[in-house]
Amino acid sequence: MFTGIHFIPPDTKIDFVGLRTITWIVSALLTVVPLILVATIGLNMGIDFQGGTLIEIKTKESPANLSDIRGKITGLGLGEVQIQEFGAPDAVLIRIASQPTEQEQQASIAKIKSALGNEVEYRRTEIVGPTISSELIASGTIAVVVALMGILIYVWFRFEWQFAVAAIASLIHDVTGTIGLYALFQLEFNVSSIAALLTIIGYSLNDKVVIFDRIRENLRKYKRMPLVQLLDLSINETLARAVLTHVTTFLAMLPFLFFGGETIFGFALAMCFGIVIGAYSSIFVASPLQLILGVRREAWSSAPATTAKGRGPAAARA
Amino acid sequence: MLHFQRWKLILAAVVVIAGFVYALPNLFPKSTMEEMPSWLPHKQVSLGLDLQGGAHLLYQLDEKDMVADWLNTIRGDVRETLRRGRIGYSDLTQDVADRSVSVKIRNAADMDKAESELRMLAIPVGGNVFGSLSGGSDLDIASGDDNRITLTVTEPGLAHRMTSAIQASIETIRRRVDAFGTTEPSIQREGRDRVLVQVPGISDVERLKTLIGETGKLEFKLVDPAADPVQAAATKQVPIGDELVYSSDTPPVPYVLKDQVLVNGENLVDAAPGFDSRTGEPVVTFRFDAAGAKRFAKVTQENVGLPFAIVLDNKVISAPVIREPILGGTGQISGNFTVQRANDLAVLLRSGALPAKLTVIEERTVGASLGADSVASGKKAALMGLALVMIFMFAAYGLFGLFANIALIINIALIFAVLSLLGATLTLPGIAGIVLTIGIAVDANVLINERIREEIRAGKSPYAAVDAGYSRALITIIDSNVTTLIAVLVLFWLGSGPVRGFAVTLTVGILASMFTAVTVTRLMVAYWLRWARPQLIPI
Numbered sequence: 091m092f093t094g095i096h097f098i099p100p101d102t103k104i105d106f107v108g109l110r111t112i113t114w115i116v117s118a119l120l121t122v123v124p125l126i127l128v129a130t131i132g133l134n135m136g137i138d139f140q141g142g143t144l145i146e147i148k149t150k151e152s153p154a155n156l157s158d159i160r161g162k163i164t165g166l167g168l169g170e171v172q173i174q175e176f177g178a179p180d181a182v183l184i185r186i187a188s189q190p191t192e193q194e195q196q197a198s199i200a201k202i203k204s205a206l207g208n209e210v211e212y213r214r215t216e217i218v219g220p221t222i223s224s225e226l227i228a229s230g231t232i233a234v235v236v237a238l239m240g241i242l243i244y245v246w247f248r249f250e251w252q253f254a255v256a257a258i259a260s261l262i263h264d265v266t267g268t269i270g271l272y273a274l275f276q277l278e279f280n281v282s283s284i285a286a287l288l289t290i291i292g293y294s295l296n297d298k299v300v301i302f303d304r305i306r307e308n309l310r311k312y313k314r315m316p317l318v319q320l321l322d323l324s325i326n327e328t329l330a331r332a333v334l335t336h337v338t339t340f341l342a343m344l345p346f347l348f349f350g351g352e353t354i355f356g357f358a359l360a361m362c363f364g365i366v367i368g369a370y371s372s373i374f375v376a377s378p379l380q381l382i383l384g385v386r387r388e389a390w391s392s393a394p395a396t397t398a399k400g401r402g403p404a405a406a407r408a
Numbered sequence: 409m410l411h412f413q414r415w416k417l418i419l420a421a422v423v424v425i426a427g428f429v430y431a432l433p434n435l436f437p438k439s440t441m442e443e444m445p446s447w448l449p450h451k452q453v454s455l456g457l458d459l460q461g462g463a464h465l466l467y468q469l470d471e472k473d474m475v476a477d478w479l480n481t482i483r484g485d486v487r488e489t490l491r492r493g494r495i496g497y498s499d500l501t502q503d504v505a506d507r508s509v510s511v512k513i514r515n516a517a518d519m520d521k522a523e524s525e526l527r528m529l530a531i532p533v534g535g536n537v538f539g540s541l542s543g544g545s546d547l548d549i550a551s552g553d554d555n556r557i558t559l560t561v562t563e564p565g566l567a568h569r570m571t572s573a574i575q576a577s578i579e580t581i582r583r584r585v586d587a588f589g590t591t592e593p594s595i596q597r598e599g600r601d602r603v604l605v606q607v608p609g610i611s612d613v614e615r616l617k618t619l620i621g622e623t624g625k626l627e628f629k630l631v632d633p634a635a636d637p638v639q640a641a642a643t644k645q646v647p648i649g650d651e652l653v654y655s656s657d658t659p660p661v662p663y664v665l666k667d668q669v670l671v672n673g674e675n676l677v678d679a680a681p682g683f684d685s686r687t688g689e690p691v692v693t694f695r696f697d698a699a700g701a702k703r704f705a706k707v708t709q710e711n712v713g714l715p716f717a718i719v720l721d722n723k724v725i726s727a728p729v730i731r732e733p734i735l736g737g738t739g740q741i742s743g744n745f746t747v748q749r750a751n752d753l754a755v756l757l758r759s760g761a762l763p764a765k766l767t768v769i770e771e772r773t774v775g776a777s778l779g780a781d782s783v784a785s786g787k788k789a790a791l792m793g794l795a796l797v798m799i800f801m802f803a804a805y806g807l808f809g810l811f812a813n814i815a816l817i818i819n820i821a822l823i824f825a826v827l828s829l830l831g832a833t834l835t836l837p838g839i840a841g842i843v844l845t846i847g848i849a850v851d852a853n854v855l856i857n858e859r860i861r862e863e864i865r866a867g868k869s870p871y872a873a874v875d876a877g878y879s880r881a882l883i884t885i886i887d888s889n890v891t892t893l894i895a896v897l898v899l900f901w902l903g904s905g906p907v908r909g910f911a912v913t914l915t916v917g918i919l920a921s922m923f924t925a926v927t928v929t930r931l932m933v934a935y936w937l938r939w940a941r942p943q944l945i946p947i
Contacts (some may be wrong), residue, residue, distance in 0.1 A: 217771040283423060288898060292894070295892065331851075343840075345788070354786075
């Protein structure tokens with residue numbers, strides 16, 4: 091009978107933690123370089139966070155005459171205007187900077203529609219006023235922070251504080267790395283990007299918890315094994331699962347990158363990247379951090395003993 | 409772990425079958441479903457605005473406008489109260505920034521009487537905690553030096569006023585949106601001072617915005633025949649008791665009107681579009697209630713031969729001359745309308761005025777064609793993703809991969825069943841969420857299968873290895889899924905529209921995957937073990 095391919099041989103023993111001098115540098119770069127990118131190139135802030143007007147049109151002729159459209163719109167005095175092809179040669183995305191008041195914001199759309207006339211099909215219109223955009227920035231930031239705090243508390247409660255700190259540190263690494271991707275490719279950063287970040291946080295954490303679970307189990311099982319060796323053992327034991335899960339999730343997400351359409355492309359790309367960086371940080375950030383944080387083995391190995399002691403007098407009294 | 413109690417088995421089977429039954433309607437187009445017998449489940453997952461096209465408009469009520477309007481009323485009430493009490497006063501002013509009206513009482517001896525009389529104007533608000541703490545009235549009345557009494561709008565009073573203004577706005581907007589005849593528009597309050605209007609499948613968004621955005625305050629006023637409007641417009645000077653109002657034409661025509669309102673829109677009971685019997689031009693016919701009809705009859709009787717103005721939102725629509733007294737309480741408004749404008753105007757008048765000005769602060773409109781494109785590409789990508797995952801799972805685990813794949817299909821059916829029953833909305837990110845769930849659902853089976861492989865390597869018998877695999881992986885599955893759920897719940901709390909749709913599908917997907925991985929595949933494996941009695945586990 092077909093028993094399945096063992097993609098990762100069962101006796102795999104890769105010295106992951108031993109590579110830590112190199113991987114610390116890589117991880118540091120993955121955290122710092124994105125911040126530099128954001129500071130220098132900057133994020134391509136979408137209208138969600140910047141306010142402004144966005145119109146997607148489909149022209150009758152293909153390819154669309156971008157310079158003609160540009161000519162018609164730049165004369166309207168609406169400030170900064172961006173006009174670009176969007177996914178297909180006859181699809182055009184027009185972005186206009188935020189107008190000083192909500193009323194002018196509304197008026198801008200009417201102006202553009204009268205300038206372009208009825209020759210084009212209006213596929214999508216988005217207007218985000220200054221009030222909403224500042225609120226969205228606030229709620230987006232709060233969401234990421236609250237999610238991290240919630241996770242910190244849960245992992246702390248289920249494991250030890252060292253695990254919680256390691257989880258949060260590696261999640262911050264994933265988040266900054268993903269933000270760096272947005273800056274590098276100048277992908278539009280909007281509310282769905284925050285959704286992508288939160289999903290990556292959730293997914294990446296899922297992976298870390300699986301390894302933590304194994305570390306906890308092995309701490310109980312091998313009381314005298316040196317920590318470096320124990321961490322490596324835990325990573326290797328869960329490696330087959332990690333590879334299979336990441337490959338399947340990646341395979342599930344991949345078609346969205348190519349066939350999901352232009353509106354979801356940025357989200358799909360961030361997710362695909364997030365799967366990879368999350369897998370990396372579970373092995374090379376979250377686990378070796380235990381060495382630095384000094385996970386207390388007594389907490390686990392002595393646990394059954396204290397329970398037994400605790401029960402003793404109670405039982406005697408009863 | 410591999411022995412199942414009968415009730416658990418039955419429960420699992422019921423859940424799975426119900427999942428398929430309730431997911432099934434989603435495979436057929438709506439028209440097909442309508443022909444099916446009524447005892448079959450009909451509920452389908454509703455598509456979000458990004459998938460079926462439509463408009464999402466977030467309105468903010470102008471608080472300043474509302475407060476100014478309210479202060480005007482309070483000022484009128486103060487004037488009325490003091491007059492009725494024969495109390496001399498001067499310098500009756502209002503301050504929108506301070507949200508207060510203040511008045512100076514002429515005679516210091518009247519102060520106590522004035523204060524107690526004015527105190528009657530305050531209305532107790534709400535039964536809420538804040539209301540009862542602060543004395544529970546909408547106005548704060550304080551007397552200061554130099555015989556001044558100040559009436560200040562309180563926080564709870566303002567909140568109460570805002571709530572009723574928002575509720576009234578929602579009702580008015582609903583009546584206006586209903587005129588478009590679209591299916592299932594959603595109009596709801598958001599936060600303190602906002603109304604979210606979502607209209608699926610609408611094409612003429614500009615018209616919708618115009619119709620919602622107009623305040624719709626209708627007033628009938630007399631034109632002052634003595635004043636010269638052109639001169640008044642040039643000098644901006646009008647006689648006392650008059651006001652300068654422009655028409656809605658381009659260029660606007662000035663009118664000098666008496667500022668007293670004869671009859672207003674509140675007295676209207678009906679309005680309908682129609683055609684003038686003589687000229688054939690589109691008009692709006694209206695009917696007053698009894699009080700309105702009486703007042704209108706009196707005014708028209710007294711002013712035959714003089715023009716009066718029909719004013720909508722401080723713009724003169726038309727200013728006809730009263731040819732004869734209008735006693736029946738009905739009339740018509742003409743003003744060079746197009747058929748559509750006459751129609752919209754009738755809707756506006758029927759729906760009543762908005763309590764304050766509403767401003768669009770966020771608008772997202774998706775055309776039907778883009779929505780259809782998104783559905784097509786989302787479907788294609790999701791199916792391809794599913795196929796890739798299933799092929800890969802079979803390659804990785806053989807028979808156990810097949811079990812996982814069956815569980816995956818059940819999982820997807822359960823997601824659609826729950827989404828249909830909840831009446832949840834499927835958005836494009838939501839489709840991506842389902843795909844992500846596929847990854848997470850598979851992860852549970854991967855965890856279990858890898859555990860079984862480990863247990864076999866450790867030398868356990870097939871039955872014991874499977875048993876241990878399931879029980880040990882369970883803790884990990886729960887821990888890892890709960891942490892993911894934390895992030896997703898935050899997403900639900902933060903998000904609106906498409907993002908919230910994503911959070912909902914992901915939550916439902918994670919819960920369904922825990923059920924299918926932990927219960928359904930275990931059942932399949934347990935029965936297979938009992939039936940095949942394998943010497944070796946093919947994994």
